[in-house]
Amino acid sequence: GYNPAFHLAPDKYYGPADDLKRFVDACHRRGIAVILDVVYNHATGSSPLVQLYGPTPDNPFINIPARHPFNVFYDLNHEHPYIQYWLDRANRYWLEEFRVDGFRFDLSKGFTQKYTDNDVGAWSAYDASRIRLLKRMADAIWAVDSTAYIILEHFADNQEEKELAAYGQDRGRAGMLLWHNLNRAFSQSVMGYLNDPNFSSDLTTIYYKNRGFPTPNLIAYMESHDEQWLMYRMRAYGARQGSYDVRSLPVALDRMKLAGAFFFTVPGPKMIWQFGELGYGYGERGEQCLEGAGDSCPSIAPGRIDPKPIRWDYRNDPLRMKLYKTWAELLRLRREHAVFRSPETQVRMRMQHGVPGRWISLTHPELSVVVVGNFGLEPLVVTPTFPQTGTWYDYFNGDSLVVDDPNTGIELLPGEFRLYTNRYVGQAEPGLITVGVVSGDASTWPERVRLETPFPNPFRTQVTLRYALPEPMRVRLAVYDLLGRRITTLADGLQAAGRHTITWTPEKLAAGLYLVRLEAGGHTETRPVLFAP
Known part of the structure; x- marks a missing residue:
């Protein structure tokens, strides 16, 4: 005390x-x-x-x-x-x-x-x-x-x-x-203010060697008894762009998962402040604002050394528990694999101020890891540098990725991250990553998955493809020939609910009849399209 x-x-x-x-x-x-x-x-x-x-x-x-x-x-x-x-x-x-x-x-x-x-x-x-x-x-x-x-x-x-x-x-x-x-840098990053000239969003010094320390004697933290909760700043001041709103609770919880992925995976000791693993901060009346930490708090807010409202009920919130379990999975990986702790791990990263697409590359004889994330406010292709080609395994969604080019781009929704390992080390509990799955205005969503008729059809140079999603889901939109061979993949990844449009312009393709196939949420729809250049 x-x-x-x-x-x-x-x-x-x-x-x-x-x-x-x-x-x-x-x-x-x-x-x-x-x-x-x-x-x-x-x-x-x-x-x-x-x-x-x-x-x-x-x-x-x-x-x-x-x-x-x-x-x-x-x-x-x-x-x-x-x-x-x-x-x-x-x-x-x-x-x-x-x-x-x-x-x-x-x-x-x-x-x-x-x-x-x-x-x-x-x-x-x-x-x-x-x-x-x-x-x-x-x-x-x-x-x-x-x-x-x-x-x-x-x-x-x-x-x-x-x-x-x-x-x-x-x-x-x-x-x-x-x-x-690192409270301010993480605050700016999760709030979505990556280019603020007054506050740096640079996270690179989370790695102790980037401050010139040869041994891991820096205890990094995102929050402390003297620093404002990240959740409070997101809920009170977070950035907004279109339908993406950092101030929304589900979005803020997703971004806390993203922060954890770029915090716990870096070698060196870390400190977690109380209830950060459940997204503590803000509260119904703003009572989870830390008075004296640089923000304008309501009168009900506690000071830095005052007792804080204890919210054991947060453990009954499924979305908060997904954050808790995501951090637990990251800590389990850290505990079980030396790559996340060893001073011998080779660490490369791109997490500078102003950069929305960030990545960490960890190389160790036991295991290699690539963490990639989107701290921005719109979908983004992030290009990490994989230390080797071959098959990489996504720990949180169970997918595998064949990397032929070390500069393979990864398509990410805002607030989304991936953690890849170069050998299979198991898989996290399914469903923890909810980016784009539990936010947005449901009243504007279509009632079902639907692939519309391509237009124009036949087409000479390009064709417009439109489809609708009743909720955010993982989507693959591809074109096949009549023998079932895939000609091209136009979309492959998690997409938000709503109506989407993609333009396809074939190159060096023979004239003929092709099939456009949409796979989304276990539902498949196919439409024929005639290419007549």
């Missing part, structure tokens, strides 16, 4: 101390690590550290004025030997008495004595004294438990973070891990 007063006391939400100990033991029996989020940068007036000498500049334990611009309550003096002793004893107490597995340090960039003004840029610059203090603390922790996690909410100079990440690795330690905030 956010407890900057009594740093050795469990928050009441976790029950009495012995109950918390039993909880930690129960987690360990299930292979779950327990990491404490601790607030050692500052203390309230109730803290004994403040009470001993009072909230005055003469108190040797606190800094008045504070030594950094983001101070809360009273800034602790981490250069003082007694504060260092207190900090080390507190960490040891939690490690030994409660058997926790490590700590996430709130506002670790505040462990400094250098700054007395509000210059955020100077505070974020490389600070050798701050690095020394954090390394000293890490050594004291690892002396108690050499495997303890040390996670820093730092957001400082990249070289400083790289140095902290590497610390101790020459002695077999894991190094320190650092928070990596």
Whole structure:
């Protein structure tokens, strides 16, 4: 809990101390690590550290004025030997008495004595004294438990973070891990605002090596206790184009699946914020808006450290559970296959700002994977670079794709993604991907699948083909000769409900009678067409 007063006391939400100990033991029996989020940068007036000498500049334990611009309550003096002793004893107490597995340090960039003004840029610059203090603390922790996690909410100079990440690795330690905030980039991407000059939609730094880290010590996240929920931003501000509306709940849930596909598949540790896997955010009255996270929230909205409305009922919503199961499938793949975790995986990607058609290519001796997705607002052909030709398997729909050209284009509806593997690794639960299947205005849809008579017929140079779909469904429209040989495929993929038109212009084709066949949703219709050039 956010407890900057009594740093050795469990928050009441976790029950009495012995109950918390039993909880930690129960987690360990299930292979779950327990990491404490601790607030050692500052203390309230109730803290004994403040009470001993009072909230005055003469108190040797606190800094008045504070030594950094983001101070809360009273800034602790981490250069003082007694504060260092207190900090080390507190960490040891939690490690030994409660058997926790490590700590996430709130506002670790505040462990400094250098700054007395509000210059955020100077505070974020490389600070050798701050690095020394954090390394000293890490050594004291690892002396108690050499495997303890040390996670820093730092957001400082990249070289400083790289140095902290590497610390101790020459002695077999894991190094320190650092928070990596991708909330705004993912928000812009799922909202459909890919070209906004004020906010970047670039997702490339989700891969730690793209920030120059040789080891996976960046913990990437899309949402946190300080950042707005993606669902809230989609539902409140999402882009609209034609009938495609990001603010629609089914569409927003689809785009959360898309985000997950480009989040969990990249090597390096990830963090999920509470109920993100069920599309938490927005609510009927806007109560699932995070006050203080940069958006205009209604008065009912909770603040960043306030209790949040618990929506266990979301588990009874079939569409939200499809999101939950999609993320679960992605995590199962990550757990079972080293390609999604190994530092040896070769990673290539196209996820820059302004790019709607995005892809990730993962190559590992065990398995190769290509993830391709459409973050735009209209259908798109996305051309990834497959690392090899041959047969690739679509994990979520069970189809196979024969790749003769590494630059084979993949046709995707807005919000749709595919995950291909170069060998069969099973298939996800059917029906999880609902792009275009549960959204739109049903009153405008045709009543049944229907292929209209081609026009003109006969035709000399080109013919117009029209067909109607009563609901979004996977469609194949192809032309055959009278011996049943397929001449060309004009459409093959998921299409929205409504009326569609395709123009066919044959090239180097003999005159004669041909058959146009529409296959959609288990229904087949055929129309003859005469080519008479």
